[in-house]
Amino acid sequence: SEYLVSADAQKMRDRYQILWRFVAAEEDYVSQLNILHEEYQQQCEIAAYSRRPVVTLDQCRTIFRNSEQLLVLHQLFLRGLHSRVEKWPVVSFGNILWLFLPMTTIYHHFVGNHSHAMEMVQSLCTDHAFKPFLDSIQAKKSTQGLSLEELLAAPLKKITFYLEDLKELKAHTPLEHVDYIYLQETIDELEIIQKTVTDDVCISENVRQVLRVEQKIEGGCDVLLDKEQSLIKEGILTRIREGDKQSRSKVQPLHCFLFSKHLLFTVRIKKTPTDVYRISKDCGILPLAKCSVSEYTCADCTDLTFIGMKLDYSHGDKTDHFILAAGSTADKAQWLVDLSQCIENEKQSRILQRLNLGIPVEVSSKFIRYSTLKSGREQVVNCGTLDSLLQRLVQVNFFNMDFLSTMLITFPLFTNAHVLLDFIMATLMDNLNQRERQTRPVVRPEEAVRNARTLPASISAVYSRSLSSCLLRNNVCLSATVAYSERRGSDVGPVDTNSVMGLFFVLKQWVTKHYQSFQEDKELDAKLDKLLAHASMCQFLSQTEQIAASELSSLCRIQKIQSVESCVIADLMKAELALQPPPKPCEAVLLWDPKTIAEQLCVIESTLFCKVEAGEILRHLSTKNASDKKAVAPNLSVIFEHFNRMSLFFMWGIAKQKSHVDRTNILETLIQLASSCLELNNFASYMQLVSSLQHSSVNKFKTAWELVSKPMKQQYKTITDLASTTSRFKQLRDAIKMAEPPLVPYIGIALNELVGIFEALPTHIEGNLINFSKMRKCSRTLSGLLQYQKEAYDFATNEEICKMLLCAPLDGDEDDLYTYVSQLDDK
Numbered sequence: 047s048e049y050l051v052s053a054d055a056q057k058m059r060d061r062y063q064i065l066w067r068f069v070a071a072e073e074d075y076v077s078q079l080n081i082l083h084e085e086y087q088q089q090c091e092i093a094a095y096s097r098r099p100v101v102t103l104d105q106c107r108t109i110f111r112n113s114e115q116l117l118v119l120h121q122l123f124l125r126g127l128h129s130r131v132e133k134w135p136v137v138s139f140g141n142i143l144w145l146f147l148p149m150t151t152i153y154h155h156f157v158g159n160h161s162h163a164m165e166m167v168q169s170l171c172t173d174h175a176f177k178p179f180l181d182s183i184q185a186k187k188s189t190q191g192l193s194l195e196e197l198l199a200a201p202l203k204k205i206t207f208y209l210e211d212l213k214e215l216k217a218h219t220p221l222e223h224v225d226y227i228y229l230q231e232t233i234d235e236l237e238i239i240q241k242t243v244t245d246d247v248c249i250s251e252n253v254r255q256v257l258r259v260e261q262k263i264e265g266g267c268d269v270l271l272d273k274e275q276s277l278i279k280e281g282i283l284t285r286i287r288e289g290d291k292q293s294r295s296k297v298q299p300l301h302c303f304l305f306s307k308h309l310l311f312t313v314r315i316k317k318t319p320t321d322v323y324r325i326s327k328d329c330g331i332l333p334l335a336k337c338s339v340s341e342y343t344c345a346d347c348t349d350l351t352f353i354g355m356k357l358d359y360s361h362g363d364k365t366d367h368f369i370l371a372a373g374s375t376a377d378k379a380q381w382l383v384d385l386s387q388c389i390e391n392e393k394q395s396r397i398l399q400r401l402n403l404g405i406p407v408e409v410s411s412k413f414i415r416y417s418t419l420k421s422g423r424e425q426v427v428n429c430g431t432l433d434s435l436l437q438r439l440v441q442v443n444f445f446n447m448d449f450l451s452t453m454l455i456t457f458p459l460f461t462n463a464h465v466l467l468d469f470i471m472a473t474l475m476d477n478l479n480q481r482e483r484q485t486r487p488v489v490r491p492e493e494a495v496r497n498a499r500t501l502p503a504s505i506s507a508v509y510s511r512s513l514s515s516c517l518l519r520n521n522v523c524l525s526a527t528v529a530y531s532e533r534r535g536s537d538v539g540p541v542d543t544n545s546v547m548g549l550f551f552v553l554k555q556w557v558t559k560h561y562q563s564f565q566e567d568k569e570l571d572a573k574l575d576k577l578l579a580h581a582s583m584c585q586f587l588s589q590t591e592q593i594a595a596s597e598l599s600s601l602c603r604i605q606k607i608q609s610v611e612s613c614v615i616a617d618l619m620k621a622e623l624a625l626q627p628p629p630k631p632c633e634a635v636l637l638w639d640p641k642t643i644a645e646q647l648c649v650i651e652s653t654l655f656c657k658v659e660a661g662e663i664l665r666h667l668s669t670k671n672a673s674d675k676k677a678v679a680p681n682l683s684v685i686f687e688h689f690n691r692m693s694l695f696f697m698w699g700i701a702k703q704k705s706h707v708d709r710t711n712i713l714e715t716l717i718q719l720a721s722s723c724l725e726l727n728n729f730a731s732y733m734q735l736v737s738s739l740q741h742s743s744v745n746k747f748k749t750a751w752e753l754v755s756k757p758m759k760q761q762y763k764t765i766t767d768l769a770s771t772t773s774r775f776k777q778l779r780d781a782i783k784m785a786e787p788p789l790v791p792y793i794g795i796a797l798n799e800l801v802g803i804f805e806a807l808p809t810h811i812e813g814n815l816i817n818f819s820k821m822r823k824c825s826r827t828l829s830g831l832l833q834y835q836k837e838a839y840d841f842a843t844n845e846e847i848c849k850m851l852l853c854a855p856l857d858g859d860e861d862d863l864y865t866y867v868s869q870l871d872d873k
Contacts, residue, residue: 061218062134068211069127075204076124079117082197085189087113093179100176109163109198112156116201119152156201163198164253171257172271195254209236234776252276259303264315264324269308269331279304279384284371285311285329286350300326304384307392308333309357329359329368334392336360339385342369353378357385398812426822429815432461436469440549452818452825454556458661459668459809459824460816463563463570471577474549481586546587550594554601561605562659574602638847640715644722645841646848647731651790654688655730656835657681660828663797667804685793689734694856694863696738700747701867702857709750713739714758720765726839727789729782736769743860743867774798787837796831800824 087110094103170176184193216229255277260270269275285298301323303310309332312323325331342354352375357368372378427438427449439453457466553574557564564571581587581595658681666679676683696716703709720735738744739762745751754762768777775795782791807820858866 057218064215064218069131071207072124072127076120078197078200079120081189081192082113083117085183085186086194089183100179101170105166108166111159112152115152116156160202167194168253168271172268195257205236209233262321262323263312264322276306278306278388282373286369286371304388306388332359334389335396337389339382339389355382427818429811429818431815435816439552440473450552450555451829452822454560455660455825455828456664456821458664463567467570467573470549470552477546478584478586546591547594550598554598557601557605560659640718641722643847644719644726646844647723648726648728648790648839649841649843650848650851651728651730652839654685655790660832663828667800692734693738694860695854696735697741697744697863698857700744701863706749706753709747710753713750713754717758717762721761724765727785729792730790733769733792736766740766743864746867787834788839789834791831791834796827799827
């Protein structure tokens with residue numbers, strides 16, 4: 047009775063519920079695979095043998111490749127699950143999960159073919175004979191209303207469901223349970239597949255959305271049968287005719303579909319039970335590459351100014367103008383953002399296509415291209431010129447923290463800090479200068495003409511002629527009207543508090559997270575001081591902006607004070623301290639408690655790691671000449687040299703011992719030291735110790751290793767298993783992710799990932815366009831690495847131990863060590 051109310055019993059009850067849910071989900075999945083095979087695949091194969099085939103056998107093989115194998119394997123897997131569940135209450139999956147592992151190979155093939163299958167279905171839908179054939183199959187009761195596209199995407203989605211269920215099942219499975227090992231291995235395999243599946247799921251989901259809209263349009267729409275077409279937004283826009291703003295008879299509500307390449311204006315057919323749309327005769331289908339969008343202002347109807355926008359469509363020598371009204375101001379703003387980005391992206395895609403065909407095209411300095419667009423989400427930059435990326439950095443309307451972080455981390459790959467700061471300074475000065483101009487009294491042109499009418503006729507004629515000549519000569523009318531409208535609507539104009547505050551925010555992020563750029567470049571630091579001094583004296587800043595400028599100045603002063611503070615570790619690494627006679631390595635290791643030495647190793651490694659900045663890591667990777675790497679990345683080079691030196695330090699300490707017992711004592715001390723470093727989350731020193739203990743020269747001391755106690759051998763196995771190189775240090779990466787700061791990571795893992803990114807992706811594409819997708823991947827890896835610099839260890843520095851670790855002389859390099867050990871007779 048006590049067990050029934052215990053936590054273990056509740057855990058097992060939860061586990062059984064997960065098992066039943068898992069089996070039920072597998073039954074539904076097998077049913078879907080069966081529908082795909084029996085209803086769709088077999089019917090298509092039968093149609094391929096008919097006199098007038100709507101699909102060929104080769105097309106069937108492309109669409110349904112590996113689907114039958116998946117059905118057979120999952121039927122066997124489900125049968126095994128049923129056999130285990132029947133043994134309840136003693137339910138154990140055991141090696142039944144091993145039946146799933148052969149399916150991972152089939153899933154790899156299915157995922158690789160999925161995009162080709164969806165393209166084939168999309169191309170076949172252009173055939174008016176195939177589409178009714180497909181609809182007739184879907185209309186059957188046996189298909190349960192599932193479309194071909196949904197069934198083809200089911201295996202891709204199932205990977206994610208499997209991962210979630212198995213992880214939940216693992217969380218409710220005790221470590222000593224026989225299923226635990228099988229669950230872990232299956233999860234590892236599924237995670238590898240999921241990385242490939244994610245992009246394919248997005249592609250297939252996009253194809254299904256486009257086809258779903260295409261099916262709702264009366265008579266279909268051929269422009270939507272394009273694999274690169276994606277649905278961005280849909281909603282109601284009201285078209286208003288020119289000259290009839292107040293006439294309700296000329297107002298036409300339209301259901302608009304915004305795609306990545308086209309804008310569709312449709313009218314809903316009211317008499318149909320389901321949503322069916324007919325393409326509007328007046329506007330219809332507009333290719334975005336020939337469109338432009340802007341805000342619309344109307345003096346006669348002030349309400350339209352807040353919700354109206356103007357769309358221009360150029361075709362040949364003619365340009366059509368469409369005045370559209372959204373439902374609200376917020377809806378209008380969203381439509382403007384989505385339309386402008388889709389239009390710009392489509393125009394840039396056309397330019398890239400011409401470049402790929404070898405057609406000479408002049409690329410604008412404002413070129414920027416986005417990846418797959420989606421309304422309501424921040425658009426992800428794919429590539430662009432330097433000017434366009436800098437311009438987007440200071441655009442408040444498109445502000446995105448991920449973009450800002452990526453720019454501040456990776457800009458050394460394609461520009462320098464002076465260019466970035468100069469652009470921010472120029473943008474800020476332009477904003478302040480515009481504010482100064484806007485504070486001057488402005489006479490509206492209409493008021494000037496109206497005032498002229500009140501004057502005597504002779505004076506009025508002279509005044510009107512002089513005003514007209516002045517307007518024609520200097521375009522005062524245009525500038526005055528713009529200035530008036532900007533002053534009248536300063537809350538939404540291009541120069542406002544948000545734009546200046548946004549620039550201060552960019553500078554604050556730069557100073558807070560990457561102050562090394564200013565610390566290492568005195569000229570850059572002087573520019574920043576000059577900018578902040580000018581901002582503090584500027585009378586056109588609001589009170590909020592003045593506070594932000596003051597906070598930024600205070601932050602810079604704090605950073606300077608912290609950067610000049612003396613560091614004991616840095617002093618110890620100077621050459622003159624190395625001349626002082628340190629204790630012998632072997633005596634030094636045994637003299638202190640391993641826990642105490644581990645704490646000082648944390649202080650040393652944390653100090654060295656916190657000096658590394660993202661820029662020098664990127665410069666190190668992009669510099670091909672090995673002799674120049676130390677100059678472009680001095681702090682990173684110090685870490686490499688320190689890692690190799692500490693490894694040699696520990697290995698010479700073992701080799702220099704006079705007896706087997708002494709070597710055994712050193713080995714056990716180093717094993718304890720590695721365990722202590724793990725407890726303190728110092729993975730850098732831990733890897734130094736593991737590499738020393740696993741070195742071939744140290745492994746030659748077989749007698750000393752045999753004398754190591756059994757508990758120590760078990761402890762040694764534990765720490766070496768964590769450093770296994772299997773799956774690119776997967777266990778070590780997981781341990782670093784699970785650990786809590788303060789923490790010193792093993793920097794080699796991040797460097798290996800960055801090397802893979804640099805080898806797979808170029809920095810510039812399509813001529814001189816910056817590959818921002820590469821920058822984003824580099825930024826995420828570097829952010830994950832450098833996040834541990836925020837919190838340091840609070841251990842007091844012991845100068846004696848640090849001097850021993852940093853300044854002890856070595857008897858030679860790795861080759862000298864190997865020669866010395868080979869000459870010993872008592873190994």
